[in-house]
Amino acid sequence: MSSKNRLWREIPGYVFVALARRGMEKIPLDQCFLPGCDNNDINELEPFDIEEHDDDEKNIKIIKIKCHKCQGIFQFKLETLKKVAKKVGDSEEKPLSMGIAYALDEKGKNLGHIGYF
């Protein structure tokens, strides 16, 4: 398996965005998030680098993607918050996690919060 496929496995297939009055929308992440580019062909997107940090509260992954349509590079910043549910009665504590996805440009400038996974 190529490293390209391995990196796609680190990226959620889609995230959820809350819409004001229409519930939740699913946003696929196999698209280019650079302004002015409408590439949504996974074959034209190439994840090529990953950085990962971990601490007690969250796990952060930054994945760089090359877009072969606009020739730009953008990054996904995936923050997974680790939480522990409160004990209910005698039941065991279950770890919960919630993730937030951001898009960054090549230099790390935030292009915006994409959604939750």
Ligand SMILES: [Zn+2]
């Ligand atoms: Zn692009």
